[in-house]
Amino acid sequence: MRFVLAIVAFVVAAVMIVAGIAQRTIFAPPSQVTAAATVPADTRYVVIDSAVLNAHPGQQTLSISGSKNAKTQMVAYGRTADVKAWLADQKYATISYRAGDSAVTVKTVTPKAGSTGSTGAASTATPAPTATPTPAPTGTTPAQTAAPGPDPVGSDLWLDEFDGQDAQVTKMNVPSGVSVIVAGDGTTPAPDKIVLTWPVDTSTPWAFPLIIGGLVLLVIGIALYLGGLYTHRRARGPRRKSGPKMPKLPKAPKYKPTASIEATPRGRRSTRRTRVMAPAILAGVLALAGTGAGAAFADTSTPTPTPTPTSTTSAPNGNGNSPAPAVTAPQLERIIKRISVAAANADAKNDPNLAKLRFAGPALQLRDANYTIRLKKADQPALPAIPAGPLELSLPQATDSWPRTVTAVVKMPNDSTGKAQAPLALALVQPTPRDNYMVEYAIALEPNVKVPNLAPASIGAAVVPPDSKLLKVQPDQVAAAYGDILLNGDKSKWYSSFDLTDDKLVAQVGASWKQQEQARLAQQFGQTSTLTFSGRVGAGPVISMATNDSGAIVWVNPEEVQLHRVTEAGAQVIAGATTAALSGVAQSNTGIESVYGYQLAFYVPPAGSNEKVRLLGFAQGLVSAREVQ
Incomplete structure (x- = not known):
């Protein structure tokens, strides 16, 4: 019996090992x-x-x-x-x-x-000629x-x-x-x-179990064979030399059973039949077991892994419930790095043409003026560099059209003395699909500024129309309103609408500072000249990005004009070093006009809110100067 089981184990082990190896070699699918x-x-x-x-x-x-x-x-x-x-x-x-x-x-x-794309504006690319083309020269594609x-x-x-x-x-x-x-x-x-x-999934999950199972059965078969061989040798006993042969006994008459009585096999023939029947029964059992197992494996399908697509807030093709954000976080990081490199090249060479590759509007105007001044005044400090990162905040516009707007806050490195600097806030605009994002505003945030609750970058925010009446102050009126406060202080009609408690810009160039400057000039030079201030709205775009509380982050560009005019014959107006470098006039017998540009970012609460408009950050500087007649 053990020999039969051993043979069966050898056969099954061989089949399993060969099947497992074949799955990894002959029957392996393409990769x-x-x-x-x-x-x-x-x-x-x-x-x-x-x-x-x-x-x-x-x-x-x-x-x-x-x-x-x-x-x-x-x-x-x-x-x-x-x-x-x-x-x-x-x-x-x-x-x-x-x-x-x-x-x-x-x-x-x-x-x-006449195709213009999705923006509705004509493409900047050169259109293909519609006239009959001239045959190309030989060898020219x-x-x-x-x-x-x-x-x-x-x-x-x-x-x-x-x-x-x-x-x-x-x-x-x-x-x-x-x-x-x-x-x-x-x-x-x-x-x-x-x-x-x-x-292609080339995994063969049954190969390893088949090979291991076959090896285990092989070991079991060897053990059964050795055990059967040992038992067989013991059953035969020791062999001894026999003496003289005994005479044969007379044969007894054979017993013939009747037909109604079944003869029970005995002796060696019965053992031999039992040995023959046992393998047959075992083979039948194994065949039935193999059939059942095969059916079980045939009915059980191996699940194929299904890839899960990257989830997006809305369909990028515009078929979702809401537009997707203009940029992703990695995309914006790459854009900021490109802007940082372009700004560094322009700043190093004081080249406004290089700056035009990545700057526009008020940000370009201030940098252009700074380059002009630095070429004539070596000790004029450069504008803050645009760091390559990391990003502390990003707020892209949720849109599928152009122009597109993105707001980002970049962490500034420590200064030369190791002191921390305020983060830099950028407002970027992409006019058309083929244009790159341009820096329209670049400002330093106020210390301990409280940024309102904004939408996550994966969702984006909507752009608020400049004439929206859903805010406490219309976005297109914020520049004029704040400029009026800088000129008139608490006498301005907008004074109560703005939170000026921690406003550093009002403290630097507000109405009080202007009065002190006028008084200083009058005391120093008498009535030989006058200094007047006036405000106007600059050419920069009004950018408004919605916040989660129905308010908005509003970027504006007010300008302030300082006119120092001669009022007494023979008197002269002496321009400061910065004004002289930009205007090219060191002194004038008539007067000098200086224009200061402001880049401002405000939080404007929704209409009906008890909160006030507050300044989030600013950048300012001399942008133009000229002699007036």
Whole structure:
């Protein structure tokens, strides 16, 4: 019996071990699924939709090749609606893929005449000529003779970007509503060979248990065989030499049982039949057990893991209940780093043209004036640098159109003496899809400022219209109202609407300071000249971002004009060193006008609230000066 069990164990062990090894070798599934496409050689932009990228579960690997200049090739991904808005009037190719039959198709999309994108404003790119094209010279491709398209490299619109050799092989997990754009620099064609690869689950959960189980059965079979061999040897006993043979006894008559009596087998033949029947019974039991187990495994399906797409607050393509935020947190961090580098380059060279790459409005006006002054006045301090991070707060606008606004607060490093500096607040605006975010306002926050409750960056905030009457003071009236307080102090009609308890700007240049300056000049120079102050609203945009309590963060640009005019013949007005550097006039027989620009951020509570408008931060400086007649 033990020999039979041992043989059965050997057979089953061999089958299990071979099956386990076969699952890891012969029957192992492929490790990846690949789809390749070739786009026309003159294609400048290739768009791959998220439906193609998510045709199979798992991380997507995008490989590109065939570019004439590998240094100019790029791969980026962004929201599908943003990618199409950036392309606007440009012709591009799309790739489609059916996972069922692995069919890959390439389609060229030609924009309609006069296409302007989603902004409603004309594209900044040069439109393709509509006249009959002149035949290209021999050896020249159509892409080389066509007008250059926009360069996608470095656009703030992309969620992530890979350039040059880094774009050769890109691994990504693109969620639904996000598309990939493959391109060159807008002049050269995009890489024409696109290969997408998805990983395949090659796990064999039964291989290891089968191999281990087979080895265990092999050990059991060996043990049974050795045990049976030992028992068989003991049963035979010791062998001894026999003496002379005994004479044969007479044979007894054979007993013949009747038909009605069943003969019970005895002796060696019965043992032999029992040994034959036992393996047969055991084989039948094993066969039945194997059939049951096989049926159980056949009916139990192994669940296939399903990838969970990255959740978003709303569909990036604009089909959700509310628009998505203009930027993500990693995207904004990358934008701030780019702004920091551009600002450092411009500040180091005092070059306003470099500053125009990333600054606009009041922020550019103040920097431009500072550069002019520093070129003539070496000891003039530079404006605060824009740090690369980290971000302490980000409030993007929730929108799917342009212009787009983003507010960010960046932590400032300690100064040269190790003293902590106030964080820097930035208001960024992206005018069109192809424009980068420009710094409109850059201010230092007030010490111990209380920032109102804001929406999380993953949701974003709405922009409040400048003429909204739902706030305690209309956003487009905040600049004039605060400017009136700076001129008239507590005599202003707006004085009771603002919380001036911790307002540092009023203490520096408010009505009291202005009266002291007028009194000092009168005492020093008598009635030979007059100093007057007036306020006006600057050209900077009014930016209003809603807060969670129905209030708003309002950015405004008031200006203050100081006019120092001669009132007595023969008298002169002496300009200060800063004013002289900016105006080019050190003294005047008539008068000098100096304009100071203010960049201010306020919290404006909702209408009917008991709270007051309070200043969150400011930046100010001389922005223009001239001699008046």
